[in-house]
Amino acid sequence: MSHFDADVSPLDDFRALARAPRPDHSDALAATRAREAALTKPAGSLGRLEKLAEWLTAVTGKAPPTVDHPRVVVFAASHGVAEEGVSAYPSSVNAQMLASFRDGKAAINQICAAYGIGLSAFDLAVDIPSGNIAVEDAFASERAAAATMAFGLEAIANGVDCLALGEMGIGNTTVAAALYAALIGGTAADWCGAGTGVSGEAMARKIAAVDKALARVAGEEDPLVLLTRIGGREIAAMVGAILAARSQKVPVVIDGFVSTAAAAVAYKIAPQAIDHCLFAHRSAEAAHGRALEAMGVSPLLDLGMRLGEGTGAALAIGILRAAAACHSGMSTFAEAGVDGPV
Ligand SMILES: Cc1cc2ncn([C@H]3O[C@H](COP(=O)(O)O)[C@@H](O)[C@H]3O)c2cc1C
Numbered sequence: 133m134s135h136f137d138a139d140v141s142p143l144d145d146f147r148a149l150a151r152a153p154r155p156d157h158s159d160a161l162a163a164t165r166a167r168e169a170a171l172t173k174p175a176g177s178l179g180r181l182e183k184l185a186e187w188l189t190a191v192t193g194k195a196p197p198t199v200d201h202p203r204v205v206v207f208a209a210s211h212g213v214a215e216e217g218v219s220a221y222p223s224s225v226n227a228q229m230l231a232s233f234r235d236g237k238a239a240i241n242q243i244c245a246a247y248g249i250g251l252s253a254f255d256l257a258v259d260i261p262s263g264n265i266a267v268e269d270a271f272a273s274e275r276a277a278a279a280t281m282a283f284g285l286e287a288i289a290n291g292v293d294c295l296a297l298g299e300m301g302i303g304n305t306t307v308a309a310a311l312y313a314a315l316i317g318g319t320a321a322d323w324c325g326a327g328t329g330v331s332g333e334a335m336a337r338k339i340a341a342v343d344k345a346l347a348r349v350a351g352e353e354d355p356l357v358l359l360t361r362i363g364g365r366e367i368a369a370m371v372g373a374i375l376a377a378r379s380q381k382v383p384v385v386i387d388g389f390v391s392t393a394a395a396a397v398a399y400k401i402a403p404q405a406i407d408h409c410l411f412a413h414r415s416a417e418a419a420h421g422r423a424l425e426a427m428g429v430s431p432l433l434d435l436g437m438r439l440g441e442g443t444g445a446a447l448a449i450g451i452l453r454a455a456a457a458c459h460s461g462m463s464t465f466a467e468a469g470v471d472g473p474v
């Protein structure tokens with residue numbers, strides 16, 4: 133007989149991370165608010181930047197807040213559901229783009245280089261697709277899903293103090309659409325968009341694939357069981373990274389439609405599980421706005437981007453660093469001898 137209790141899910145520890153109480157950083161937050169109010173600018177004039185400085189302190193407990201070692205982590209994986217003809221590109225692109233990330237030639241490399249942001253790409257076995265969610269579970273077992281979620285813990289290694297999540301996985305807007313429909317509600321058509329550029333018959337195949345996935349999991353409400361059954365490796369690793377970062381007080385910047393699906397899994401375990409997440413932008417993928425609204429979060433940017441890879445998140449890190457730099461580097465009225473309000 134096994135030493136381990138068969139009734140205990142290997143996913144339970146991730147549930148615990150999501151439900152853990154928020155850290156009390158109220159003293160640090162009061163210090164950041166007091167400094168913000170004393171800086172040489174009309175009260176409130178840095179708008180959302182001021183809120184970002186406060187948010188950084190609330191997550192990290194550091195006053196003044198800093199972002200010194202930001203990193204984008206791109207998780208790459210292949211999806212069995214791509215067989216259904218749901219993407220405008222072949223799954224061979226996954227390994228090819230992984231090579232491009234490593235050669236410094238993808239869009240995300242250029243944005244990270246422009247802003248001085250670190251970048252790592254993780255190969256989650258791109259040569260071996262996960263199960264085709266239209267006909268079978270993505271992962272063979274909860275244990276397999278938990279093991280892949282644990283890869284996400286690597287994302288915050290080596291002193292990363294701000295983590296941005298990106299992904300590469302042909303077919304993953306189909307997987308994300310299935311997850312949203314199962315987690316939030318609505319029809320397959322509500323959540324299926326162009327992805328890499330599908331329309332017409334390919335869009336009909338995409339909607340049909342999501343409908344089949346939803347029929348297979350009808351009645352299932354547990355977010356991590358849904359992840360196991362109709363998710364994928366890069367999304368599981370991002371959920372693991374979000375939860376690990378939360379327990380380490382590391383702020384996380386979420387990218388687009390697919391990364392937000394990972395955040396939605398965490399949110400559905402416990403809404404507070406994404407308190408440390410900043411939503412970088414509203415993707416041009418049609419249903420992204422609906423997902424953000426369902427979680428009550430407002431994205432920082434709206435640049436008409438729909439790439440994934442972490443590109444929107446990397447841009448948002450630039451703004452986050454500027455917010456921290458203003459907060460920390462500006463003089464107060466007293467320090468500068470600048471007259472305050474009349
Ligand atoms: C060359 C290339 C680079 C990419 N970088 C991100 N994606 C994005 O597109 C994919 C999802 O769209 P769909 O569900 O329609 O396949 C993901 O890999 C995503 O990160 C890319 C797609 C391509 C083709």
Ligand SMILES: O=C(O)c1cccnc1
Nearest residue numbers: 388389390415438439440
């Ligand atoms: O917003 C995203 O993350 C996205 C949109 C289209 C294709 N791949 C990713």
